[in-house]
Each structure stands twice: as C-alpha cells, then as structure tokens.
Amino acid sequence: MTHGTRSAGPAAQARHAVVVGGGLAGVTTALALADAGMRVTLLEGRPRLGGLAFSFRRGDLTVDNGQHVYLRCCTAYRWFLDRIEGAALAPLQDRLDVPVLDLARPEGRRLGRLRRDALPVPLHLGRSLATYPHLSLADRARVGRAALALQGLDLADPALDTHDFGSWLAAHGQSARAVEALWDLVGVATLNAVAGDASLALAAMVFKTGLLSDPGAADIGWARVPLGDLHDRLARKALDSAGVRTELRTRVTSVSPDEDGQWTVEVPGETLRADAVVLAVPQREAHDLLPAGALDAPERLLEIGTAPILNLHVVYDRKVLGRPFFTALGSPVQWVFDRTEASGLREGQYLAVSQSAAQDEIDTPVAVLRERYLPELERLLPPARGAEVRDFFVTRERTATFAPAPGVGRLRPGARTKASGLYLAGAWTATGWPATMESAVRSGVSAADAVLGALGRPRPQALFEFEEAA
Secondary structure (H helix, E strand, C coil): CCCCCCCCCHHHHHCEEEEECCCHHHHHHHHHHHHCCCEEEEECCCCCCCCCCCEEEECCEEEECCCCEEECCCHHHHHHHHHCCCHHHCCECCCCEEEEEECCCCCCCCEEEEECCCCCCCHHHHHHHHCCCCCCHHHHHHHHHHHHHHHCCCCCCHHHHHCEHHHHHHHCCCCHHHHHHHHHHHHHHHHCCCHHHCEHHHHHHHHHHHHCCCCCCCCEEECCCCHHHHHHHHHHHHHHHHCCEEECCCCCCEEEECCCCCEEEEECCEEEEECEEEECCCHHHHHHHCCCCCCCCCCHHHHCCEEEEEEEEEEECCCCCCCCEEEEECCCCCEEEECHHHHCCCCCEEEEEEEECCCCCCCCCHHHHHHHHHHHHHHHCHHHHHCCEEEEEEEEEEEEEECCCCCHHHHCCCCECCCCCEEECCCCCCCCCCCCHHHHHHHHHHHHHHHHHHCCCCCCHHHHHHHHHC
C-alpha cells in the first residue's frame, strides 16, 4: 500500500498541526495529516500511545487492559491496521462462528453456534438461526421478522435516536429470551449497554452493518499479540516514519487562538504554534480545553454519559478451554477469550473474561469477583474444576465508552468547531458508530479531512481506501 509522501516544499513546512491525544483517533489524525505533507506534532499525557486499548506487564505476562475485537465491516480500523503494518497480527475469522454455551441446559446439550454460510444476506444466517438450540421455534421465526424490520430502518432518520432498542424489540415480537440469547449477546459486546438502555439508532447501525449488509460483515477479528504491540509500538514506528514529532508524558494545559489566525498550545516548558489543532481526547477533557465560543453548547459534551467495562484475568495451571473464545448464557459470564499465546504464558492457560455494561460490578472488590466468577467458569468449563488458579486479577475501565443511551446522537459533535482551525476527534464524536475502535479511527479520518479541506490541501488517496471498501 502506498501511504503518500511528505512534500519537502516550504509551504508544507509552514503548515503545522498539533494533535492532542495519542489514542487511536489521535494517531489516525496525525498519520493522515503527515501523509498529506503537513508537519505534525502529537502530544499524549500518558507514557504510551493507544488510549484505552493498551497492554501492561504483570510479572512475566503481557496483559491487555481488556479484550478488544473488531468486525470485517470495520473498514476504517482495518485501514489503520494496514497503515501501521499490523493486519497480519490481528487476523479475521474465515467465517463468523460464535460458540454459545447455555448453562441452563443439561450437559451435553449446552453448546449452540451462531455462524454464517456463504449465502447472500439475509440467508447467510438462516441455517444457523434455524438450528440455534437456545431459542424456541417460535422465537426463531420472530427473530427473522424483526431482522427484516431492522433492515427497513433508515439510519439517517434522527427520530431513531429518541427510542430505545429494547422497546423496539418488544414491539416487534421479541421475547425476553430472544433478547438475552441473541440481541443482547451481540449488542452488549458492541454497544456496551443492554437493549433497553441503548439508542435504537446505534443498535440499528450495529445490526444493519454487521449482520445485514454483507455476508462476511460480522466475521470477528482480534489481536493475536498484545494490543500495545499494535497501538503503541507499531503505531509509533509508523508515526516516526511519517515524520510526526510524538511527545509522550506531555499534558496540554491550554489551547487558544491567536490574533493572526494561528493557535497556541501550551505544555509544561514549551509553547507550540500551529495552523490547526485537533483535540483527540475524551469528551470531558475536550470540554475543559475548548476556548470560549468554539461550540454553541459546550456543556452538551458533559451530558454524554460513560459506561464501564470490567475484565477478569484468570491464569490456570493447565489448559481448560479448547477454543479461542466463547460466550455464555445462564451465567453472569459474558465473553471469554484465550490469551495464553498473546500474553507470553509458557505453561497453563490464561483466560480473559470481558464484562461489558458492568455498572453493577465495576467497583466490586477483587475477592468478591473471584468468589463469584471462578465457580461460574468451572460450571462452563468442566476441565477447570480440577485446575489450580495461579493468578486472578481485575482491570477496570470505569469510562471505557460513552453511554449509547437514547438521545446521545444530538450531543455528539462533528469534527469541525466554530473556531477556525480547531477540530475534534474521538470515538464519542458524531461518527454514527458506537464507541468502538472503528469509531475512533473514523473520527480521526474526519478530523484530518476537515483540516486538509480548510487548508486547501489534497487528501491522500490511501487514506480513504476504506470508504470504497465499505
């Protein structure tokens, strides 16, 4: 893939952009602007890049703060992986296949699968749903009718954002069981909210794009290496190659416009001048840095709620799970991934249990979580019953995502502000997507596009390849 080259002309050198925030949105913005020939400075307060998708060391293990996945329909994140030369390290399934274990069923009949065929939409899921053991025949038929109704929704209709997905599902004949065993199984993991708490607009976007747009759209991909290898190490290498000046442990104290149309960005010990500034930080941080008049109603940023994700990490002395991942019904356990190889564990097995929409448990003490979840894992995985637990620890992201509540759409700003030369990026901005890695990358592309448009600079062709793939 060609990434564009930086122009060496004096005009290119004169155009300087400062990107505040080194998460996926900020890294994307910086790469895109550098690829278009701009001089770019990226400022990140943490000692690493990657935002909320990162890794850390625990003894001999390299641990992700939480399990992150993406889908084949996440064309922007796939572009990002290509751009940092990391696609081979986070491969996609050949074909969607999700093992679903239901503890309420007798042993031997607990496993169901959600998988697709190579047939056109919506027939690609027909056989899987027809044989899905966790729904009654009547529920399966009603799920098909609801899917057709979803397909008919207009994602551009702002009225969708005023309704919640749970009420819509109930109005379309979906039983509580169907919501638990199908709609929430997918929705909680992608939206970080149960159906009743989720905007119909965002839920419809997820299900229409992921399950009803293309047969392969929902195939799942995830990193087979620590996330830090992708979002920090490879991202930093790509930034360096593109000529971006990256400063870590550098917290921005103020952003202000100058009388000459430029911007001043203050960090401890240095004042930077820029033609454009992109705030690629969480919404509350962006609110605090915005100069007066940059948004009509800046307080709306503070009205965008947040939702937590809890991750439980369990290291066993032996192998207890024979597949890469599974999801569960009839148990508080949601999704379980095998992270043994990625973490560098040499013997035994390391499982990561990802618990989205974890408002009720995010502050629960580790000892209580251990007491609650280890027996659940033994119920789900018979080989765990005789295994020794060598380590059990917890990571908590209290503000993992924005809350996808009804009405959130009107609170999410676009990339442009009313202040000339100041732009916003972040998964919480108006991308149309819930708070995912895909949304973060899309926001970075939108911000870069807005900067380049305002400065009259051409877009690098490679940057928008993913739009054609979508």
